[in-house]
Amino acid sequence: MFARTKRFLSKRSVISVVIMGFITGVIFWGGFNTALEITNTEEFCISCHEMKENVYVEYRQTIHYQNRTGVRATCPDCHVPKEWTHKMIRKIEASREVFHKILGTIDTPKKFRDYRLTMAKSEWRRMKKADSRECRNCHEYGSMDYSMQSRRASPQHIAGFKEGKTCIDCHKGIAHKMPDTKALTPEERKEFNLN
Amino acid sequence: MRAYIMKNKVVLTIALTFFMLGSTTNTLAEDTPSATTKTETTSTEKVSKEAPDVAKKSEQEKAPEPKKVKVMTKPIEKTVYDFSGVNSLRGNNGLKEMALPTKSKQLPADRAPIERNYFQQPPLVPHRVREYQITINNNKCLACHSWKTYQKSGATKISQTHFEDREGNAQSTVAARRYFCNQCHVPQVDAKPLVENEFKPVDDLK
Numbered sequence: 001m002f003a004r005t006k007r008f009l010s011k012r013s014v015i016s017v018v019i020m021g022f023i024t025g026v027i028f029w030g031g032f033n034t035a036l037e038i039t040n041t042e043e044f045c046i047s048c049h050e051m052k053e054n055v056y057v058e059y060r061q062t063i064h065y066q067n068r069t070g071v072r073a074t075c076p077d078c079h080v081p082k083e084w085t086h087k088m089i090r091k092i093e094a095s096r097e098v099f100h101k102i103l104g105t106i107d108t109p110k111k112f113r114d115y116r117l118t119m120a121k122s123e124w125r126r127m128k129k130a131d132s133r134e135c136r137n138c139h140e141y142g143s144m145d146y147s148m149q150s151r152r153a154s155p156q157h158i159a160g161f162k163e164g165k166t167c168i169d170c171h172k173g174i175a176h177k178m179p180d181t182k183a184l185t186p187e188e189r190k191e192f193n194l195n
Numbered sequence: 196m197r198a199y200i201m202k203n204k205v206v207l208t209i210a211l212t213f214f215m216l217g218s219t220t221n222t223l224a225e226d227t228p229s230a231t232t233k234t235e236t237t238s239t240e241k242v243s244k245e246a247p248d249v250a251k252k253s254e255q256e257k258a259p260e261p262k263k264v265k266v267m268t269k270p271i272e273k274t275v276y277d278f279s280g281v282n283s284l285r286g287n288n289g290l291k292e293m294a295l296p297t298k299s300k301q302l303p304a305d306r307a308p309i310e311r312n313y314f315q316q317p318p319l320v321p322h323r324v325r326e327y328q329i330t331i332n333n334n335k336c337l338a339c340h341s342w343k344t345y346q347k348s349g350a351t352k353i354s355q356t357h358f359e360d361r362e363g364n365a366q367s368t369v370a371a372r373r374y375f376c377n378q379c380h381v382p383q384v385d386a387k388p389l390v391e392n393e394f395k396p397v398d399d400l401k
Contacts, residue, residue, distance in 0.1 A: 061326070062326055063325065063326060150304045150305030150322070151305050151306075151307075152305050152322055153305070156348070173328055173333060173335075174326065177328060177330060177332070177333070178328055178330065178332050178333035179332060180331070180332040181332065181333070182332075195337075195338065195341065195343045195344050
């Protein structure tokens with residue numbers, strides 16, 4: 001018995017197991033990461049008609065799609081966190097979206113319209129909770145030069161940040177159309193800073 | 196007499212060829228419109244000096260050549276770019292040249308409220324309104340200009356007249372016919388008027 005174990009743990013086999021493990025690890029991790037990155041592209045997002053024919057069409061009219069400087073923010077830039085932990089959490093949450101895709105929850109324009117407020121609320125809450133983290137990947141308020149902002153934007157930004165507001169509190173419906181907010185309760189209206 | 200006419204015809208043809216040559220070189224050298232117009236006028240003057248004599252004589256004698264005479268008296272109109280102040284949209288470019296791209300008008304990002312010019316003029320929008328959604332669900336303008344929000348945002352309040360329907364009945368919300376702000380309220384680019392305008396607003400509106 002002892003001899004067998006000894007033989008098994010002979011130098012050669014240990015080294016070979018370590019090497020094999022390393023190689024399979026690289027392959028699996030690399031494959032996992034690549035697959036994850038594929039799901040993190042605009043192409044992947046609009047491979048579903050629900051995205052392509054609703055939100056993507058709206059987004060193409062906005063400044064995050066086309067602007068003077070040519071910097072474009074695509075779907076994952078705003079909707080998927082950049083940091084690994086947050087990204088993983090969001091990706092696991094996204095399995096619910098796959099489930100609803102299979103159910104066909106929003107597969108017609110009518111269904112999409114009816115469900116839109118629910119989806120918008122969840123995204124507004126996610127953004128607010130994370131202090132508009134994805135906005136701040138580009139628009140960090142510490143880097144804002146108020147003196148270069150327009151006469152209406154500058155005082156509002158200063159006041160807003162003083163109140164502890166975050167981007168999404170005011171900048172709603174900037175990349176997609178606003179949902180019908182009539183169904184919101186007064187508390188929710190206050191939560192989302194809507195009049 | 197016949198020989199005299201022949202002689203005249205030769206002179207005429209020579210003059211014609213010179214004129215044609217002149218005009219063709221004009222079209223080639225279109226870069227300096229002022230110069231081309233000058234040369235053109237001189238060549239036509241030369242021709243027109245001789246032209247009436249020929250016309251008279253040919254009329255007296257035999258079948259004239261009206262086509263040529265016509266060409267002499269009325270030179271082909273081209274490469275003259277003076278439209279007395281009125282230009283086509285292509286500008287003063289020759290047909291062979293490409294029109295220059297027009298300068299796009301920039302919308303100023305933000306400025307002080309623009310003065311009104313006449314009584315009951317809808318106020319102009321002194322800021323950019325790109326992406327301001329005015330949909331069935333949302334009116335971005337009213338995020339600042341509504342009665343609820345105007346004080347906080349320091350914006351102009353929406354007029355009470357906008358709550359009346361066409362029969363003059365007051366509504367609790369903005370009337371449907373007044374909902375689409377940019378039907379009347381529009382931003383302004385910094386464009387000089389094409390035609391001089393001496394209109395002045397009434398003193399009381401200043």
